[in-house]
Amino acid sequence: MNSLKNIGWVIILFIPLPSFAESTLVFSGIKGSVNSDISMRVLEPAYKQLGINVEYLPQPGERSLKSSNSGAVDGEVFRIVNVQKRYKNLIPIPTSINVLQGIAFTRNLDIKIDGWESLRPYNIGIQVGIKFAERGTKGMRRIMVDTNEQLFRMLDSGRVDVIVAAHANGLKTLNALKLKGIRTLRPAIQEYPLYHYLHKRHSALVPKLDAVLQKLKSSGLIKSTRQKSLKNLSNNTDNK
Numbered sequence: 001m002n003s004l005k006n007i008g009w010v011i012i013l014f015i016p017l018p019s020f021a022e023s024t025l026v027f028s029g030i031k032g033s034v035n036s037d038i039s040m041r042v043l044e045p046a047y048k049q050l051g052i053n054v055e056y057l058p059q060p061g062e063r064s065l066k067s068s069n070s071g072a073v074d075g076e077v078f079r080i081v082n083v084q085k086r087y088k089n090l091i092p093i094p095t096s097i098n099v100l101q102g103i104a105f106t107r108n109l110d111i112k113i114d115g116w117e118s119l120r121p122y123n124i125g126i127q128v129g130i131k132f133a134e135r136g137t138k139g140m141r142r143i144m145v146d147t148n149e150q151l152f153r154m155l156d157s158g159r160v161d162v163i164v165a166a167h168a169n170g171l172k173t174l175n176a177l178k179l180k181g182i183r184t185l186r187p188a189i190q191e192y193p194l195y196h197y198l199h200k201r202h203s204a205l206v207p208k209l210d211a212v213l214q215k216l217k218s219s220g221l222i223k224s225t226r227q228k229s230l231k232n233l234s235n236n237t238d239n240k
Helices: 002-013 034-048 061-070 131-136 148-156 167-177 200-218 221-233
Strands: 024-030 053-059 075-079 090-092 098-106 124-127 142-145 162-166 183-199
Touching (some): 024 034, 024 061, 034 053, 034 098, 034 167, 034 183, 034 200, 034 221, 061 075, 061 090, 061 183, 075 090, 098 131, 098 148, 098 221, 124 131, 124 148, 131 162, 148 162, 148 167, 162 167, 167 183, 167 221, 183 200
Parallel strands (some): 024 053, 124 142, 124 162
Antiparallel strands (some): 090 183, 098 162, 098 183
16 A cells, blocks of 8 residues: 555656746847836846746847747747737737837927828838837838937938837937937827737746736836836936
8 A cells, every 4th residue: 555655656746747937037129129128127026026037138129029939038028019919929918017109200300290190201210120110100101220220320311301219219329329419209109008928838927927017017116117217318208
């Protein structure tokens, strides 16, 4: 009888148990994106509550999505809603972790911003892989480049009339390149809540992580994290 009990314990020891005990998860994100940095500042404490460390792998916009969708990494730091319709291996976490303000930047034009259609008469520059800008300017006259730096230099040289970028990323690039005479056009063209995406192999983590993010949102941590980051970039930022 004892021998049977011992065999039973051996079998139990070798049955794989459900676990979230990956010591580290790696998330790809848009290279040079301030919103990636802000979102990671939200995700790090959230995952820490689940006993998981996280790392950030910056990549060009489209390559980042391909990496996360293929399973080469564990997920995507952030994207706008419905990315999973095209990248079907990605699962969104329901609670938003950040917000993206789509802003038009120009040198000389006085454009009254009233949604995307107000940009149609102009030559527009956008960054490849930045989905909100690709969708919003579809069918318009546009030039697409690989980096935010190229985008702002193209505007500075007069190759385009206006460029579209995330507000936070635009401020960072202007500070880094020290370009003069470029200004933001208000209001924002559009605002988007941003969501964290996990590869489907981590589907069991989704409800647990979402519960943690809901608590962080209710506590005000998610909003204050964004506000502090934008304040560091510009004293004139509308920290919305």
